[in-house]
Amino acid sequence: MNLMQDMSRKDVHAPDQDWWRGAVIYQIYPRSFQDSNGDGIGDLSGIIHRLDHVASLGVDAIWISPFFRSPMLDFGYDVSDYRDVDPMFGSLGDFDALIARAHELGIKVLIDLVLSHSSDQHAWFQESRQSRENARADWYVWADAKPDGTPPNNWLSIFGGSAWEWDGERMQYYLHNFLTSQPDLNLHNPDVQDALLDVARFWLERGVDGFRLDTINFYFHDKELRDNPALDPDQRNATIAPEVNPYNWQDHLYDKNQPENLAFLKRFRAVLDEFSAVAVGEVGDAQRGQEIQAAYTSGNDKVQMCYSFDFLSGVSPTADRVGGVLREFEAGVGDGWACWAFSNHDVIRHATRWQLSDAAYRTYAALLLSLRGSVCLYQGEELGLSEAYVAYEDLQDPYGIRFWPKFKGRDGCRTPMPWVADNRNAGFSDGKPWLPIAMEHVARAVSVQNAQPDAMLDFYRAMIAFRGRYPALAKGDFTLIRAEEGVVIFTRSHDGQRLLCAFNLSDAGQDIALPDGNWTLCEDAPFATPDAQHIGPWQALFAHEET
The missing domain is CATH 2.60.40.1180 (Golgi alpha-mannosidase II)
Incomplete structure (x- = not known):
């Protein structure tokens, strides 16, 4: 039978302030969800158009990846204006309409805040780089070169090479844990913290229900700029490109995971509490993710939930592996709270990563939706989508372009959603999509599965509904x-x-x-x-x- 649910409205302002505890959150990568104007790039109006599909799943909330003004060198994770929508995605008016429609459907809205770094085109950085004495001189992480002109220490960038970039204006290096165009903000400066908390208030006042906090454990660096020690090769278990990136050769004791973050997260939680809002943090650490997760979510005075990368890796989730992760979590997290995920916009889709049959895929979905914690589902996961192959000439991801062919980047999990099968662009766009449509995805389009009894889409609706019937x-x-x-x-x-x-x-x-x-x-x-x-x-x- 078709298990398409009745999309009756839920009260989005229901008195359950604990709604997030056990919530099912659907991640939308806006570039690839739905294009409404034919430019080949998804946008906010497109999301509004497809919210009925999201509501039919029975999820509690959506998480929208960044849509702020940006030069798009890292596709929105390099923000040049935290208080505006990039024109490629629409306008603030479109965002307000999206909030209104989601709330009509009983869906909470979380947006992706990138607070650890900005774009080098942000006005804050443009001012900061002008001199060592200006009002924002200390808003980013600047350091002098060593006497021989080399970088201040051995810290590495996730995207490869040194985490330090020389700037001829200030005659100093600045820190960038990601692209050179993504300088790290200096949260040791209270003025920077205040500015970022004001950004959060800006969006909360527009009606968002909370945030997904990108790279939450990268907010602070070691003030002494101490070198990271080497990591034992047996512990190199990073999720993204471990085989090609020397970033995974260090134990990242000093460039992230600093104790000062706890006090800032308490300040952030105080802002959330003003609006009865929530936050889920992304813990980017392969060695101590659950330890950080426990610290950041315990005590009911920091963020409500975090997700680590335990099930986002390529390690096959055998029963023994699942048991090991769950035992470690239950022993270490205490009164903290997890948000579990199998796929997102940064990793190979788990259907391919774990080489799953449809039957296995269903069983793992049921497992995910039964764990203690909240759940993040990535767009297309409900269709059983596999990782798409993207040819080198079609690549957009700077990470993949740099490390091709050993690591093909993240474009394979970011290709457009397939909505209908009888359209050359699968109903995503009337123009040329920014990434090619995966032909193997067309047979799994939403329109196809809506017409198929016992399709993967039906299963997800049924399993989410089952979860909802059992508190x-x-x-x-x-x-x-x-x-x-x-x-x-x-x-x-x-x-x-x-x-x-x-x-x-x-x-x-x-x-x-x-x-x-x-x-x-x-x-x-x-x-x-x-x-x-x-x-x-x-x-x-x-x-x-x-x-």
């Missing part, structure tokens, strides 16, 4: 029972309800023993589970107990 899945406690030999079993408990969740992550049927309790199979789960003691290959079993 234990969204907000409940977590107890891991088994994670080995292809089987993961845990319970979720909340307000007199106990839910058993069991997943067979293998190609063979598995016999299981249910823990003690008066269990009743959940017949409304989107899996066939005729036997409570056996799970078929790539199947899940859910049972409930009222206590």
Whole structure:
């Protein structure tokens, strides 16, 4: 049967201030979602046009990747004006209309704030580089060269090479953890903090419900500019391009993850609380992500939730691997809160990264939507999209252009959404798309799957609806029972309800023993589970107990 849900309005201003706890958040990469004016680039009006699709999934919120004014050298993550919409995406009026329509549909709106760095075309940096004495001279991270003219220390850029760029105006180096055109802001300066908090207030006053905070652990650097130590080769487990980028050869003790960030996050939380808003932080650290996640989300006085890269890596999520991540999380995060994700705009889509069949893809989706924490879904994930191949001549991502062919960049997960199958651009644009449409995606277009019983899209709608019917899945406690030999079993408990969740992550049927309790199979789960003691290959079993 088709499980397209009734898009009845939810009250977006409902009294549940804890709505974020267990929320399902849908990430929109605006360049690739829907083009409304034929220039081949998605825009805010396009998002409005497609919000009915998002609402049909039953998600709680959307996260919109950056749409601010920008030279677009890193596609919006290099901001030149934090308080305006880049004309390629529309106008502030379009943004206001988007907020209004999302709220009509009962969807919260989170926007992507990039606070660790700006574009070198931002007025703040243009002033800062003019001299060492001007009003914003200390708004960015400047340092003198060593006596031999080389950079101040050994810090490396994520995009390759030194994290320091020489500036002939000031005759100093400035820090850039990313592109040379993305200078790092100096948050040790209280004036910089105040300016960034004012940016947050600007968007909160326009009606946003919160933020996704890009590279949240990069906000502060070591004031002494100490060299990072080398990292043992066995620990080089970074998510993006670990095989080609020497960034992964350092233990990043001093260029990020600084203790001063905790005080700033408390200031940021105070602003959020003025508006009953929320924030989810991106923790970009391969070695200590869960430790940082715990520090940033504990105590109810910093950000509400963070996501690390535990399930965004290429490591196959076997039952043992899943169990290891969950045990570490439960032991270390305490009263903190996770936001789990399998895919986003920076990593190879997980259908390809983990080489999943459709059956395996469904089972992992059910697992994701059953974990303790909130969930981020990336546009197209609900369609089961694979990573697209993008030829070198079509590449846009500077990361891929630099490290081709060993690392092909992030364009393969950023190709346009396929909306309809009977259109050469899959309904995304009337013009030439900024990235080519993946032909293999057309067969999975929204229009195709809306007409197919038991399509992947139906499954996602059904699984999200199932999660919504059981508060234990969204907000409940977590107890891991088994994670080995292809089987993961845990319970979720909340307000007199106990839910058993069991997943067979293998190609063979598995016999299981249910823990003690008066269990009743959940017949409304989107899996066939005729036997409570056996799970078929790539199947899940859910049972409930009222206590």
